[in-house]
Amino acid sequence: xxxxxxxxxxxxxxxxxxxxxxxxxxxxxxxxxxxxxxxxxxxxxxxxxxxxxxxxxxxxxxxxxxxxxxxxxxxxxxx
Amino acid sequence: xxxxxxxxxxxxxxxxxxxxxxxxxxxxxxxxxxxxxxxxxxxxxxxxxxxxxxxxxxxxxxxxxxxxxxxxxxxxxxx
Amino acid sequence: xxxxxxxxxxxxxxxxxxxxxxxxxxxxxxxxxxxxxxxxxxxxxxxxxxxxxxxxxxxxxxxxxxxxxxxxxxxxxxx
Amino acid sequence: xxxxxxxxxxxxxxxxxxxxxxxxxxxxxxxxxxxxxxxxxxxxxxxxxxxxxxxxxxxxxxxxxxxxxxxxxxxxxxx
Amino acid sequence: xxxxxxxxxxxxxxxxxxxxxxxxxxxxxxxxxxxxxxxxxxxxxxxxxxxxxxxxxxxxxxxxxxxxxxxxxxxxxxx
Amino acid sequence: xxxxxxxxxxxxxxxxxxxxxxxxxxxxxxxxxxxxxxxxxxxxxxxxxxxxxxxxxxxxxxxxxxxxxxxxxxxxxxx
Amino acid sequence: xxxxxxxxxxxxxxxxxxxxxxxxxxxxxxxxxxxxxxxxxxxxxxxxxxxxxxxxxxxxxxxxxxxxxxxxxxxxxxx
Numbered sequence: 001x002x003x004x005x006x007x008x009x010x011x012x013x014x015x016x017x018x019x020x021x022x023x024x025x026x027x028x029x030x031x032x033x034x035x036x037x038x039x040x041x042x043x044x045x046x047x048x049x050x051x052x053x054x055x056x057x058x059x060x061x062x063x064x065x066x067x068x069x070x071x072x073x074x075x076x077x078x079x
Numbered sequence: 080x081x082x083x084x085x086x087x088x089x090x091x092x093x094x095x096x097x098x099x100x101x102x103x104x105x106x107x108x109x110x111x112x113x114x115x116x117x118x119x120x121x122x123x124x125x126x127x128x129x130x131x132x133x134x135x136x137x138x139x140x141x142x143x144x145x146x147x148x149x150x151x152x153x154x155x156x157x158x
Numbered sequence: 159x160x161x162x163x164x165x166x167x168x169x170x171x172x173x174x175x176x177x178x179x180x181x182x183x184x185x186x187x188x189x190x191x192x193x194x195x196x197x198x199x200x201x202x203x204x205x206x207x208x209x210x211x212x213x214x215x216x217x218x219x220x221x222x223x224x225x226x227x228x229x230x231x232x233x234x235x236x237x
Numbered sequence: 238x239x240x241x242x243x244x245x246x247x248x249x250x251x252x253x254x255x256x257x258x259x260x261x262x263x264x265x266x267x268x269x270x271x272x273x274x275x276x277x278x279x280x281x282x283x284x285x286x287x288x289x290x291x292x293x294x295x296x297x298x299x300x301x302x303x304x305x306x307x308x309x310x311x312x313x314x315x316x
Numbered sequence: 317x318x319x320x321x322x323x324x325x326x327x328x329x330x331x332x333x334x335x336x337x338x339x340x341x342x343x344x345x346x347x348x349x350x351x352x353x354x355x356x357x358x359x360x361x362x363x364x365x366x367x368x369x370x371x372x373x374x375x376x377x378x379x380x381x382x383x384x385x386x387x388x389x390x391x392x393x394x395x
Numbered sequence: 396x397x398x399x400x401x402x403x404x405x406x407x408x409x410x411x412x413x414x415x416x417x418x419x420x421x422x423x424x425x426x427x428x429x430x431x432x433x434x435x436x437x438x439x440x441x442x443x444x445x446x447x448x449x450x451x452x453x454x455x456x457x458x459x460x461x462x463x464x465x466x467x468x469x470x471x472x473x474x
Numbered sequence: 475x476x477x478x479x480x481x482x483x484x485x486x487x488x489x490x491x492x493x494x495x496x497x498x499x500x501x502x503x504x505x506x507x508x509x510x511x512x513x514x515x516x517x518x519x520x521x522x523x524x525x526x527x528x529x530x531x532x533x534x535x536x537x538x539x540x541x542x543x544x545x546x547x548x549x550x551x552x553x
Binding site (some may be wrong): 320321323324325326327328331337338357383384386387388389390391394395 | 502512536537
Binding site (some may be wrong): 030036037038043048061062066069 | 084085086087088089090091094100104106119140146147149150151152154157
């Protein structure tokens with residue numbers, strides 16, 4: 001599972017098309033399917049939902065997230 | 080719907096002319112029609128309104144938003 | 159009204175000589191006539207006034223504002 | 238009075254030798270004669286005084302101020 | 317043990333494959349096996365867990381962490 | 396006294412060997428003899444002492460201070 | 475003792491192999507032997523310990539510290 005990750009962005013590349021959890025600096029989380037990212041860690045999530053205290057607060061749809069607001073990105077479904 | 084998004088800025092490009100929600104770091108939101116953006120994610124919104132706790136607080140008109148204050152940008156009308 | 163805005167700075171260019179509201183990150187606002195800006199969104203406002211809770215608190219005169227303190231810039235008079 | 242300001246730094250250049258108010262991000266103000274500045278908006282104030290709630294709290298003398306702590310710079314004496 | 321550390325990134329390189337504690341700016345910690353890093357200190361942790369007040373709060377799995385949220389990275393098992 | 400200050404760093408250069416007050420963003424101050432600085436305003440203070448509410452809290456000795464934590468640098472003894 | 479410090483990084487270079495106190499922006503301190511640093515002031519401390527209110531809270535071992543979290547670095551033993 002952890003093969004072929006030479007650089008951090010390799011993981012984001014392998015995560016395209018998968019549902020990911022994005023932890024934001026404002027204590028909220030976004031969940032959605034990772035479609036794209038760039039070197040600033042700006043990302044696009046499809047079917048994004050905003051999560052607060054474990055509950056879905058809002059459906060955001062196809063969403064652009066600015067990289068400097070992100071703490072971590074992890075899989076929604078841990079294998 | 081999610082076709083042709085290779086990079087995050089592709090989504091912003093496809094969103095020109097559409098009404099978008101812009102979540103700011105100060106917990107407020109702006110809603111307006113996306114007219115322009117640059118690589119810093121500075122954007123221009125037409126007919127912008129400031130939203131706080133789900134209510135329109137102010138009509139701002141044609142507004143320049145500095146990129147480093149933005150958390151995410153999502154469609155006002157989820158398809 | 160929204161013609162000819164290819165990039166966000168085009169809006170600032172068109173706004174020169176107009177009275178603008180500048181929302182700052184510290185929750186205050188400045189109002190004044192936009193005279194100049196640069197790519198950092200450093201700006202010059204003429205006849206600037208500091209606004210807090212909708213009231214003029216101070217007359218500042220011809221004022222330099224550092225770009226990284228700005229959230230948005232919108233027209234004082236919405237057409 | 239507002240002639241010849243093409244770029245924001247033009248205003249700082251014209252303000253050399255004049256007493257200016259420097260609003261800091263920590264809610265305090267410095268007042269002093271602007272002697273020098275650079276593109277980071279690092280500045281030198283002569284005879285600087287620290288102001289809090291409108292009162293002089295400290296005499297600082299010839300002072301270097303780091304640019305990223307500055308919100309705005311305006312004239313101490315509005316013409 | 318401390319041989320061959322000429323530059324800070326040398327330590328991260330030697331720590332690949334080891335379980336590390338990552339102290340975040342939001343007072344939380346992540347624990348996991350360091351798989352990759354880059355010059356921004358963006359890192360990938362395998363089998364990451366979020367720790368708060370010394371207790372595991374969440375299992376995150378294979379996780380990308382943005383560098384600018386990190387205070388320090390130390391070994392989970394001190395030799 | 397204010398001669399020959401073309402750029403802000405000229406003042407720091409003239410202040411080498413003098414006792415200076417360094418106001419930090421965390422509301423504390425350092426006092427010490429300025430030995431060196433660079434363009435990031437990283438500085439070295441000799442015989443540095445940490446001041447809080449006007450009192451010496453700690454003797455720090457020969458100290459490196461990271462530039463981005465500094466608000467201003469002024470002389471300990473105002474002429 | 476203060477000879478040969480032309481630039482701030484010279485002090486860090488002379489401090490290699492010595493026990494140093496690292497003041498962090500989150501009000502905590504790290505103490506440990508400085509092994510390496512780079513121009514971002516990322517550092518490596520050996521035998522690092524986290525200090526809060528003057529007491530050792532945690533033994534961290536061989537630790538990488540990200541530069542942008544550091545306020546100052548001073549000697550643990552003042553000569």
